[in-house]
Amino acid sequence: MSGKPLLPGTATLGVMGGGQLGRMFVQAAQSLGYRTVVLDPDAVSPAGAVAHEHIQADYLDEAGLARLAAQCDAITTEFENVPAAALERLAQQRFVAPAGAAVAVCQDRADEKAHFQASGVACAPYALLRSDADLAAVPASLLPGILKTARMGYDGKGQLRVRSAAELAQAWDELKRVPCVLEQMLPLALELSVLVVRNAAGQVVSFPVQQNLHRDGILAVTQVPAPAASAALQQQARESAARIAASLHYVGVLCIEFFVLQDGALVVNEMAPRPHNSGHYTMNACDVSQFEMQVRALAGLPLPTPRLHSPTVMLNLLGDLWFEPGSTAERSPDWAAVLALPGTHLHLYGKTSARRGRKMGHLNITAATAAEAEAVARQAAALLGLPADW
Incomplete structure (x- = not known):
């Protein structure tokens, strides 16, 4: 954000997403005196129920995004699977934090691990699976391991434990052969x-x-x-x-x-x-x-x-x-x-x-x-x- 801060009692803050994290953000913002607006497609979202206004729209709906941008001085997100493109669209008009580019890294396990390594922070040994050639090239040292979908996995979803090359191939089939990350199982x-x-x-x-x-x-x-x-x-x-x-x-x-x-x-x-x-x-x-x-x-x-x-x-x-x-x-x-x-x-x-x-x-x-x-x-x-x- 450039320029002066948005002082309590003088601004409106928006949030993409209407779940419990958005609800608690809204409550914190309201306690400081901010007006709040939530955009979420669910008519009965937890955050929408307590915000000053709930825009019921899809996260990529142009009219909904335009309404949110028009009413808010700054906008955030309450979950990582809000489309990064929607955040980038909003950022053309309003300050958005975190930025769409940062959220996009968190949305893809492969990009996320590459960022960890670039930051000099160790992560578990891993391999990317995007093709049959990648599957064939997986080193035996990564097994047993955990196969995770590169995108949309949370709370243990999209994850399968594998002990052998045969189990890895079967697990990738079960995950519909979408791009995945295989992580070595660590003690x-x-x-x-x-x-x-x-x-x-x-x-x-x-x-x-x-x-x-x-x-x-x-x-x-x-x-x-x-x-x-x-x-x-x-x-x-x-x-x-x-x-x-x-x-x-x-x-x-x-x-x-x-x-x-x-x-x-x-x-x-x-x-x-x-x-x-x-x-x-x-x-x-x-x-x-x-x-x-x-x-x-x-x-x-x-x-x-x-x-x-x-x-x-x-x-x-x-x-x-x-x-x-x-x-x-x-x-x-x-x-x-x-x-x-x-x-x-x-x-x-x-x-x-x-x-x-x-x-x-x-x-x-x-x-x-x-x-x-x-x-x-x-x-x-x-x-x-x-x-x-x-």
């Missing part, structure tokens, strides 16, 4: 993520490092401070994340996910050009949330270094909790019992119906010590019927 000790925030002037700050647990490819639990990561490892992760953001000329909130190997080495896994599930703890455990930082970066406001004021555990709440095991009848979890526990903060996303595997909300547990937060989180998990396997 993992734990998973970390870093939220980095960068503005148009090049200022970069980051949140405390998050330690994450995934179940079936979907984030289940985040702990902060990261209990199993040394201070040196956390500093390395934050410096690597900042380097990736800077070399991408990124503006906004960027989440970088890392693997820590059993030998202690740190390798980057993937990145998301937006706030992230693993950063939801910031809403209650930090003096500024990831969503307020997204607003600040977009509006050109100062970026203070976020501070963790309370150790925390975040539990991701999927639609499975709304159903008895083996039943299709919907029920409501016992929120009264959960909220009776000290330091619990419930965030539901306003979705009209639950589905198994659908992200419905999250629960943040804060306490004076990490041990206390963990103990209450385990109580909450038991009440909700969630495993306490972290």
Whole structure:
């Protein structure tokens, strides 16, 4: 952004996408006094329900994009699969952050890995599959591995584990032979993520490092401070994340996910050009949330270094909790019992119906010590019927 910042109470901020991340961005923007506009094709989108205006249109609809640009002073996105072309179209009239070019890198695993390497940050050994010749040339050292579609994969979708050349060929057929990345399966000790925030002037700050647990490819639990990561490892992760953001000329909130190997080495896994599930703890455990930082970066406001004021555990709440095991009848979890526990903060996303595997909300547990937060989180998990396997 060039020129003066967009001051609170004087501007309108737009967001492409109407999901829960857009909803929480809108709420953060409104708390600072901004008017908000959401563009999303869903008539009942979570973000559209709370924005000042909801433009119901496809992401590439010219009339919808023109309405959004006409009403907004700056525009962001809430998920990585908004067409980069739509962001570039909007950027012809308004400041857009992150830029379409940066989002495009995050939309393609091959481009993403090339960017990691260009940034000097190690990632898992990999090979690209675009042709039969690529398949034949895959080195045996990459097996066993994980075959991932180059585009449109998230939450474990579009990913298959393969142990042999025969399984690799079969898996690529199952994925319709679309361009894919084969990653060597590495001996993992734990998973970390870093939220980095960068503005148009090049200022970069980051949140405390998050330690994450995934179940079936979907984030289940985040702990902060990261209990199993040394201070040196956390500093390395934050410096690597900042380097990736800077070399991408990124503006906004960027989440970088890392693997820590059993030998202690740190390798980057993937990145998301937006706030992230693993950063939801910031809403209650930090003096500024990831969503307020997204607003600040977009509006050109100062970026203070976020501070963790309370150790925390975040539990991701999927639609499975709304159903008895083996039943299709919907029920409501016992929120009264959960909220009776000290330091619990419930965030539901306003979705009209639950589905198994659908992200419905999250629960943040804060306490004076990490041990206390963990103990209450385990109580909450038991009440909700969630495993306490972290």
